[in-house]
Amino acid sequence: MDDTVDTVMEVLRGHASCRRYATDPIDDAPIREIVGAAQRAATSSNLQLWSAIVIRNPATRSRLAELCGGQPHIEAAPVFIAWLADRSRLDRAAELRGYSQDTSTLESFLVAAVDTAVAMQNATVAAEAMGLGTCYIGGLRNDTAAVIELLGLPEHVFPIAGMTLGVPARPSRRTKPRLSLDGVLHCETFTPVDDQTLFDYDEIMRATGIYRDRHQPGTRPDGSAAEQIADDEYGWLEHSARRVSAPQRPNLSEQVRRQGYRLA
Numbered sequence: 001m002d003d004t005v006d007t008v009m010e011v012l013r014g015h016a017s018c019r020r021y022a023t024d025p026i027d028d029a030p031i032r033e034i035v036g037a038a039q040r041a042a043t044s045s046n047l048q049l050w051s052a053i054v055i056r057n058p059a060t061r062s063r064l065a066e067l068c069g070g071q072p073h074i075e076a077a078p079v080f081i082a083w084l085a086d087r088s089r090l091d092r093a094a095e096l097r098g099y100s101q102d103t104s105t106l107e108s109f110l111v112a113a114v115d116t117a118v119a120m121q122n123a124t125v126a127a128e129a130m131g132l133g134t135c136y137i138g139g140l141r142n143d144t145a146a147v148i149e150l151l152g153l154p155e156h157v158f159p160i161a162g163m164t165l166g167v168p169a170r171p172s173r174r175t176k177p178r179l180s181l182d183g184v185l186h187c188e189t190f191t192p193v194d195d196q197t198l199f200d201y202d203e204i205m206r207a208t209g210i211y212r213d214r215h216q217p218g219t220r221p222d223g224s225a226a227e228q229i230a231d232d233e234y235g236w237l238e239h240s241a242r243r244v245s246a247p248q249r250p251n252l253s254e255q256v257r258r259q260g261y262r263l264a
């Protein structure tokens, strides 16, 4: 039992997104195991409100890479999995029993999105336990209308995120430091973050050098663009502040509504 705990913890602690892949193909068998592991995840009221599409076709992956903002690892990985919030099965289940599914509230979409996220993470852990590499692709929500058309998604099916999957080009990847545990772990009631926690993490992340040549655009509250700053001043604080300084995917709620969720 202890060995099992150690092994699981080792897989979890060793997580690192993989963006460089070997050309080795991935058989159906491990993919079925990975998606099967996702199915074992907890799911709200056992409704299982998600689906996964496995995409190997190079032309489709190439189009997806484009739609996801030109991310080269989508073409480099032999497999792309589109993870979808899916209430379409429940439309049919309700119909078969003489009901009609209500998708008028935000909750109906959120539950399906959470179910999908919980399932995806099981898939990530399963894949990494098998020595495979994955990377989530939130870019799948950049142009959901095009993704919906490309993948033929019906009403009540909405892309939550993609995932690249393949054999890592390098056997071990550097894990990315996280905030200190006390920066995210609260006791009994909520405690606002203290600045020192953020400064300490900023320093740690700056020292990794991962932001070199990766400065984000940012928008000041008066609408002006973020000014250029030197690499040694650009850390997690600047990077994250810039990332959250402008609206992200502002037409998403419109797209979700078009797929039949009213979000009331």
Ligand SMILES: Cc1cc2nc3c(=O)[nH]c(=O)nc-3n(C[C@H](O)[C@H](O)[C@H](O)COP(=O)(O)O)c2cc1C
Residues within 6 Å of the ligand: 015, 016, 017, 018, 019, 071, 135, 136, 137, 138, 139, 140, 161, 175, 176
């Ligand atoms: C929902 C979600 C969406 C993400 N989208 C992308 C993406 O579009 N492209 C990418 O390269 N990485 C993406 N990532 C990976 C994150 O950048 C990565 O998890 C984070 O930087 C922490 O690094 P690590 O996973 O190596 O620990 C995404 C991660 C999550 C959870």
